[in-house]
Amino acid sequence: MKIGIIGSGNVGGALGKIWIKNGHEVMFSSRRPEKLKTLAESFGKNAHIGTPAEAANFADIVVLAVPWTNAFEALKSAGSLEGKILIDCTNPLKPDYSGLAVGYNNSAAEEVAKLVPGAKVVKAFNSTFADIMNSESRMFDSLNPSGFYCGNDISAKKVVAELIRETGLEPVDTGALSSARYLEPLAMLMITLGFGMGMGSSIALKLLKR
Amino acid sequence: MKIGIIGSGNVGGALGKIWIKNGHEVMFSSRRPEKLKTLAESFGKNAHIGTPAEAANFADIVVLAVPWTNAFEALKSAGSLEGKILIDCTNPLKPDYSGLAVGYNNSAAEEVAKLVPGAKVVKAFNSTFADIMNSESRMFDSLNPSGFYCGNDISAKKVVAELIRETGLEPVDTGALSSARYLEPLAMLMITLGFGMGMGSSIALKLLKR
Secondary structure, eight states: OEEEEEOOSHHHHHHHHHHHHTTOEEEEEOSSGGGGHHHHHHTOTTEEEEOHHHHHHHOSEEEEOSOHHHHHHHHHHHOOOTTOEEEEOOOOBOTTSSSBSSSBOOOHHHHHHHHSTTOEEEEOSSSSOHHHHHSSOOOBTTBOOEEEEEESOHHHHHHHHHHHHHTTOEEEEOOSGGGHHHHHHHHHHHHIIIIITSOOSOEEEEEEEO | OEEEEEOOSHHHHHHHHHHHHTTOEEEEEOSSGGGGHHHHHHTOTTEEEEOHHHHHHHOSEEEEOSOHHHHHHHHHHHOOOTTOEEEEOOOOBOTTSSSBSSSBOOOHHHHHHHHSTTOEEEEOSSSSOHHHHHSSOOOBTTBOOEEEEEESOHHHHHHHHHHHHHTTOEEEEOOSGGGHHHHHHHHHHHHIIIIITSOOSOEEEEEEEO
16 A cells, blocks of 8 residues: 655654555655655665655555644645545644643543542542453453552552552552543543443453563 | 442442452442442441441541442532542543543544545554554564554544554554544553653553453
8 A cells, every 4th residue: 555654753654664564655754855865765665755745645545643733734734635544643742741732621530539628539440340340350361451540649549559459450550630631531442442342341451561 | 448438339349349358348338328238248247338428437448439420429428538548430421421521522633634624534553652663573572552543434444454453553443533532541641651650661552351
């Protein structure tokens, strides 16, 4: 296939390299394509360079891999994508990486905390299906799912981490209580997979490290 | 420890059972505690029953495990939690389970789709660190991370799923493009773990099935 990449940074470069190895033709693009020449040459004859508009025109599949703050301008310079597949790799990070700029401004945990002044609220056990917690064991073959939690009180989090460990999950501290803005959508993702996509409730997430 | 559970459904029941096995004292609660009698008796002498207020008073650690629509009322009936640890297990699901009622109303992918009329937008590659994609292999020992994607065009998603597979990730279809409302916070979770929590960028998520 012919793949055009808008934004040839870490993400676009890595994907393009892999797909070229798999035999696809890839055009990397930039407003100044000449700066991509060395990159493209190192990837062999199936690597091309061009402007975003050239990449969009060349490709059946366009990959948007730019910082969110550049996304609007990049799409504008790419021109019409009518009928093409556009793979959106962006994340709407705030400029200081402190959160998401689009669509996310609150969580149940933060609302709960407002209702219980003086309590040490820890978000936990919201992203693992009850069926998993109700079954004989938490193990998936030799792996146990991650038990994500967050909160603002360090000592309370230590206690909760131990309770999570006792349930057979691996505690993963995800930071301040505002991280519930990520843990609650995580639960919604699992619900979507389990019910919307028909995977059922015998699924769970594991944080891999290497 | 003494643990009070507000909401003794699937989640609260499963957690309480596990913690009792581990030697903790657990009070299950309901506005009508008598309906929990059979449940509690089956868990042995460390299981107690009471009202939400009694459970809150009894416990060092209070677990909120009720449907979101009941959370405000349940906390009100529990009374002050000053100085206690409150584990919030809720998810602010809309009554029809179609999404989150709190804080989530948009995504970058949906904004992108508005900008490219006629294009088949697929959200993908937004939740795996570029360092993973740039490294020699996607494997974590014998496991490969999940490559979550979503979109509204079935045929475009098939193409993208194959591209994901070619990168060495395991494609996981998460439904309509609006699921980007969960995949973008997922990326933010990984960024929080990698940078905010100091885990670095050699981490990834795997969907476990059993």
